[in-house]
Each structure stands twice: as structure tokens, then as C-alpha cells.
Amino acid sequence: MTEATVETSPTSSGVIAKPELPSNGKADVLILMRNLWKTYDMGAEKVHALHGVSFEVTRGDYLAITGPSGSGKSTLMNLIGCLDTPSQGEYWLNGKNVSEMDDDELARIRNQEVGFVFQTFNLLARATALHNVELPLIYGGIPGAKRHEMAKQALAEVDLADRMMHRPNELSGGQRQRVAIARALVNHPSILLADEPTGALDTSTSYDIMNLFEKLHEAGNTIILVTHEHDIAARAHRIISIRDGLIEKDERIR
Amino acid sequence: MKLIRSDILENLWLALATLRDNKLRSFLTVIGVIIGVVTVMLIASIISGIDTSFTKEVESFGTRSMYISKYNPGIHVGRLSREERMRKPLTYDDAIFLSKLPTIEVAVPFLEITNNFFGQKILVSGGGKTSAQVGLQGTLPDFERAGTQTVAEGRFFSQFENDQNQSVCVVGSKVADDFFPFGSPVDATIKIGSEEFRVVGVLQKREQFLFSGGSDDQNNVIYMPYNVARKLKPNSEDVELMAVAKPGMMAEAMDQVTDALRVRRQVPFGSPDNFGIETTESLISTFHSITGGIAIAMVVISSVGLMVGGIGVMNIMLVSVTERTREIGVRKAIGARRQDILWQFLIEAMTLTGFGGFLGLAIGWLLTLVVKLIMPSYVPLWAPLAGFIASVGIGMIFGLWPAWKAARLDPIESLRYE
């Protein structure tokens, strides 16, 4: 990236309008991003993974983010999921200004507001499916008995009631991803994020997972998923295309 | 307490699972801790054993007894000073003088004649056996009234026998058992040096301090009239004294004995005593200073073990944190705060060393059972408590830095870690 790009970055927050949340009359805004930058300082040069991304997501939406490899999809998802903090810009999630939060507050948001699904599942290998799903509840401070109930229910919702005591290596890829989805949903987050959730699965299993997302969306969940497969993206209601850290296209298809 | 929360049990469960998955590695890691705790257990039980049997033994001499020698009291390390070696001996007359003091009930001299004029052991034979290991003491019949020795069979020799130089003796229980295993030694004949003695009494067996055998054995002793002993060792009048205070007058008796001996031994005013008085109390406190030293050595040895263990634990925890970077990333991604991760690894380290401490307690306990076979001993409650607390504490101290490292990991970077 050139020096010029660095200079065009907004330096005063006065330019940015204070977002009005929640906006009365209009649809309920869940995510509001204003001019978001993510810069990696690689010593000699600065890598701008995102430069000035702004968009909104309303509650109940089903959004797919696509783009070529290295365009900044994962970087954006990590910011949305509060796993990472922006170098610059403003991010409001469910009425809270996330861009100004400290480590512990972000952990709290990740625990309560966000459910994250990864391409490689990221389950704890030594724990049973049930225990994996219970983990967010443990960090949420929910007592044992209630925790069990909630985890069992979440597993039942992804059709895994009969695999609760299995460890990840005793489950198929699709089943593992469903455990991960149950784990993401168990705390009833306001948003479900999935970074290439079908990337490690074969086609038919991918469709099963996509059907599950559809069902979850119909049940009222807000979903954002990253994919570079068109047929997967096409099942969402809205597609954002990213190229070189900028939004190239934002279209509603449903 | 909010910091600890309800997931402490969760973390404990997790830590135990990790331990179960890495049995050998965990065991090797905590060997230092095990050694430390075993040392604490073992030495505590040995000290307690020595302490109880010593205290019991010393107290059986009575709390009113004083043992007086021309040497300074306490433990002697290395050579005695020239002044001390050149001191004039205590005498028979000193004993008689002390016995007439108003606060003194009994005072008797002891003339040790185990070695003859040429420094050779005097042989004792009887019942067809011979020994050079028997302690030989000349004393007065008043010794019986001191109450530290009881006659089990026969009688003590009399003042008359002493005055008449009669070759009679009273033998300790070991002498009786060794020379006359079948039947009573009373009225039997024992040859001491070239002189024949008639046994008139056998003493009650005394409780032994630690190991038995040798000439130090309190039961391997023969008492004979003072005058007879003088005849066997005519060149020496070097005696030790025993004095027993009247009931309730121990302090006054000590003062009177000290004053009397200072006058009789012409100690100039203001100079230190040229003799030493040991009491049961002073012996016990001297002894405690020795066991205290051993206890300090124990603390040093076991803390070296614990330190080595601690460094091992720190190392293995750093490895564990690296191995589980991805797991840490996952946990953070689903909402674990820094303190949650910190506690997870702290508890894991504490569980690890606590497990080492537990093994140490078990092994140490088995070894104290072995010690018990050798000497009377017990394990004082503080030893396992201190051992266990120290091992868990070591886990906490040495686990802190790895746990802190884990807690500070960036979620994204950990998730990307291969």
C-alpha cells in the first residue's frame, strides 16, 4: 500500500455523523460500521487489510460477504465478532460502541452478543460435544444445572441430541460443524457469524449446513457468513463483495 | 471471591483431565516436589522420634536431679580449651559436702573405672562370658534414694559394705541378661579385672534412647561401692556428682550448689564457674537446639527439592501453554476473559504440584512407617500440612508467569497458531 492511502484515512472523528441508535420507525440496526480501518504494521510497510469500510446490518438480516482471497473478509469478520479491534473508525454493535471497549468488555461481548463459527470448527478435542457447547455458558457464569439444560437444547436444535457424549474425533465433519453452531447459538447471541463454515466440508454436507443456517434465520437469527462460493452466497438475502479492503458491491437479492 | 467464581471446579476437572492425559510427563515434572515433601515428612518424623524418646529418657532421671562435672555444660565441639582440661577434679568430699546442704536430699559421687590406669578397658566376666563393654561406676548406696534407678531383684549395696570395702555390686538389666540369661544373677560371682564380686541386686530395665548396645547402654552397667572402685583405680579421684534437690526447691538448690562449689573450688569473685551443672531441663533445651538445627537443614533440603520442582513445573506449563495456544484462542473467542485463562492455567499448575505433594505425602508416610520400626516416632500434623501447602504454593508461584503469558495471548493470533 502507498503512503497516499495512509494520508486519506480520516483523522478527525468530527466528519463521522453520530449514529442514531436504535432508529425509530426505520428497521432495527444491529451493526453499524463507519469508516473502519485495519492496518497491520509490518515494520517496513503498512498493510491496510481494510481501508474505510462502512455499512449497516439490520436485525434479522442474512448477509453473505464474498471476495477474492486476501481481500479482507476474515479481517472484517474478526472485527464484527470483536475478536479484533479496528485501527480506526467506529463500530456499534447492538447499541454499544465496541470500538472503545477494553479486553474484558470485548470478551463479554463475544460471550453474550456474538456466536462465531469457524471454517475448521475449533472444538476442544478432549471435551464431549455437550461440554464444548457448555463452554460459553461457563464463561457466562451460568450455573451447572441450567447450563446442561441449555446446552442439550442447543444440540437438539442442530439435530445432535443423540451425539452429546461424543468427542469431536468421533463425529463427522458436518456433525462437528453443527456442534460448533450449537456452541455459537447456546447463549442466544444477537448475531451469528460464520467464516467459511462450509470450507472444510464436502458439497452435500455443505448444503446440510446451509439448510441449517436457513432454518436458524427463519427462527429470527441475524446471520453473517463469509464464503467465496457463489452458490453458497446466493442463498443469503444480501451479498457484500469486498476487494482490496473496500466494499465493491452491496446488493440485496431477496 | 468473584475472581474465582463457579468455574474453579470446572478448571480443577480440566486440570485433572490434563494430568490424566500426560501421566508420565506430569510425574517426571513433579519429582522435585515429591522429594521435597518426602524430605519434610521423613525428617519431621525422625526429629519427632528422637525428640520424644530423648525427652522421655531424660525426664526419667527426674526433674530435681543435677549432674555436675568439671567441664562446662552443653555440647562440646572440638577440643576442650586448655583451661577446661586443666581444671581440678571434683571430689568425693564435694559430694559429701553437697549432701549436707539444706536444700539437697541426696548427693553422690560417680567414679568411672571403665578404663584402667593404662587406658585399657577393664574386662568383666561371669557366667562363662567376658565383655569389655560394661560401664563400671563406683558410687554410694544413697544413689538408690535419688529415685532414678529402681532395684528389680535383690537389694542395693549398703553403707556398711562400702565402709568395709566389700566386693559386692549391683548390675544393670543388660548385664544380667547377657551374663546370666538363665536364672537369677543374685549371689552369682562376677569378675571385674582381677577382682571377684558378688552380685547383690539387679536394676530395673531403663527405657532406651534410640539404639541399644555398646558401653553407653544405660542398662549395660555395674555399680559397686565407691571405696572398692577407688581401690581398682587408685590413681584417680576424678568424679562426677549427682545431686537431687528437695521437692519444690530446685532453684534454691541450684544456687546453693553453685555457691558451695565456687567456694570449695576457689573461684574468684566475678569469674565464671569452673564446673558445669546439667539439669533435665538444660539437657532437653540443649537437645532441642540440635533438633532445631536438623529442622533447618530439612527446610533447606526440601526447599531445594521444591525449587527444582517449581522450575520443572514452570517449564512444563510454558510448553503446555504453547501446545494449547489454539485452545486458548477458542476459549477467548467464545468469551473467556484474561482472568479466566489465568485461573485455568494457575489451577492446572497447582493441581500438578498438588498431585506431586500428594504422592510425596503417600511415599513419605510409607517411609515413616519404616522409621517407626527403628525408633518410636510419629508424624506431627504440621509436616503433611506444610508439605502439601508448600507444593500447591510452588505450583501457584511458578505457574504464574506461564498462566500470565497464556492470559495475554491475542485471540486472533492464537486461533491462527498452527
Ligand SMILES: Nc1ncnc2c1ncn2[C@@H]1O[C@H](COP(=O)(O)OP(=O)(O)OP(=O)(O)O)[C@@H](O)[C@H]1O
Ligand atoms: N496478522 C496479520 N499480519 C499482517 N497481515 C495480515 C494479517 N492478517 C491478515 N493480513 C493481511 O490482510 C489481508 C486480508 O487478509 P484476510 O485474512 O482478511 O483475507 P481473506 O479475505 O479472509 O482471505 P481468504 O479468502 O484467503 O481467507 C491480507 O493481505 C493479509 O495478508
Ligand SMILES: [Mg+2]
Ligand atoms: Mg479468510
